[in-house]
Amino acid sequence: MARRSLGGKLYVEEREGGGSYLYRYRLDGRDNWMSVGKVADVSEEQARQELARQSEIVREGRDPVRERVAVRRRGLTVEDAVREYWSLHCRHLAKHEVWIRMFEIHVFPKVGRVPVAQLTADEVLKVLKPIWKDQYPTAKRLRTRLGLVLRHVSIDDPRVDIAIPDRVKARLGTVQWQERPHPALPWEKVPAVFEALSSSVAHNALKLLILSGVRVACVTRAEWNEVDFDAAIWTVPKERVKGWKSGFRVPLTGGMIDVLRRQWHRRGESKLVFASKDAWKRAYVSENTFNKWLRENDWKDEQGEAVTAHGFRSSFRDWASQARVERDLAEHCIQHVSAQGTRVERAYWREDRLEARRGVMEAWSAFVTGISAEERREALAQKSEALHRWHRDVPYVEADLRGIKADWDDVD
Numbered sequence: 001m002a003r004r005s006l007g008g009k010l011y012v013e014e015r016e017g018g019g020s021y022l023y024r025y026r027l028d029g030r031d032n033w034m035s036v037g038k039v040a041d042v043s044e045e046q047a048r049q050e051l052a053r054q055s056e057i058v059r060e061g062r063d064p065v066r067e068r069v070a071v072r073r074r075g076l077t078v079e080d081a082v083r084e085y086w087s088l089h090c091r092h093l094a095k096h097e098v099w100i101r102m103f104e105i106h107v108f109p110k111v112g113r114v115p116v117a118q119l120t121a122d123e124v125l126k127v128l129k130p131i132w133k134d135q136y137p138t139a140k141r142l143r144t145r146l147g148l149v150l151r152h153v154s155i156d157d158p159r160v161d162i163a164i165p166d167r168v169k170a171r172l173g174t175v176q177w178q179e180r181p182h183p184a185l186p187w188e189k190v191p192a193v194f195e196a197l198s199s200s201v202a203h204n205a206l207k208l209l210i211l212s213g214v215r216v217a218c219v220t221r222a223e224w225n226e227v228d229f230d231a232a233i234w235t236v237p238k239e240r241v242k243g244w245k246s247g248f249r250v251p252l253t254g255g256m257i258d259v260l261r262r263q264w265h266r267r268g269e270s271k272l273v274f275a276s277k278d279a280w281k282r283a284y285v286s287e288n289t290f291n292k293w294l295r296e297n298d299w300k301d302e303q304g305e306a307v308t309a310h311g312f313r314s315s316f317r318d319w320a321s322q323a324r325v326e327r328d329l330a331e332h333c334i335q336h337v338s339a340q341g342t343r344v345e346r347a348y349w350r351e352d353r354l355e356a357r358r359g360v361m362e363a364w365s366a367f368v369t370g371i372s373a374e375e376r377r378e379a380l381a382q383k384s385e386a387l388h389r390w391h392r393d394v395p396y397v398e399a400d401l402r403g404i405k406a407d408w409d410d411v412d
Helices: 044-059 064-072 078-089 096-106 121-131 136-154 164-172 187-196 201-212 216-220 254-264 287-296 312-322 327-333 343-347 354-369 373-390 397-411
Strands: 002-007 010-015 018-027 030-038 233-236 248-251
Touching (some): 018 044, 121 164, 187 312, 201 216, 201 254, 216 287
Antiparallel strands (some): 002 010, 018 030
């Protein structure tokens, strides 16, 4: 690719398959280039006429390239702008689907078709005001993220009002909101809930979640190419690990390998470890499936609230504290970036303490899978009752019921 001067600030850029006429102009102390036509479509004379028109814009102190882009993006809607920003800046996030889902639920139905350059503070207020007090964390995130989208679009279109989020915040007022952690099962009860789980796909996924201590998305979206049975390591890609700049190696304990091998025998052609034909919009099991089972089977925290799947990370952390596991090591086991220390310390971080974590997770696995005979009877009774409720709709239940009978025989 080469540029050749034709005189009068007009250049021709020659490239394989064709070329373009370029206008070289200087604005705000910087040289800029602008296409004024393709060689195959316009003559040199026509290119000079277009150059003259653009020169008038430059003499007025305006940028012709920016104005051309603004004209092209004039019809950009709020939904178009949000999806464009999401595609460019959010696809790497561990929960990128949650990011866009907020807009699909709260924003697009009300202002999605509004041209982003015509969006007003009143229209944004109609979106945020109904959820500002009752769903404050969601509303706050939407306001912040909408501000990012507006700034992104304003680079090409100066008509976009980037001050809307600030004006809206002033009109919505202050909310006294106290963040609540995910309800978590007391660590002493984890073996009982583990024993109550069947060998279904969803329950195997929940078992792996409990034993590994990783986040839900790491488990539900796990793929077979991430699992190395020979090395007993499961490497979660960085795209699914919150805050980490590289993949996260999970030391596979005997209990985890047992769960994975059960899934391996039913894998079919799917690359997913926990593939589900019944999943809504997805090919893998959902976190809602875990939470629904926990709620329906009356597993509650110390305050009497139904526990969540995410809460098992807290259960593990409490167990690790009483087991006197080193703080940073315990934090590392559950993928907390704080395990790497301060920002400066993280810059020098190299060792992932895989074997040290393996010892901790083996001890946790031994605790989770080793319950008393009385606890085992209680868990098996609960599992049997749940499976009998579902056996007409779920094909794998008969096999699980036969397994329970064998388990009952082993209790005494």
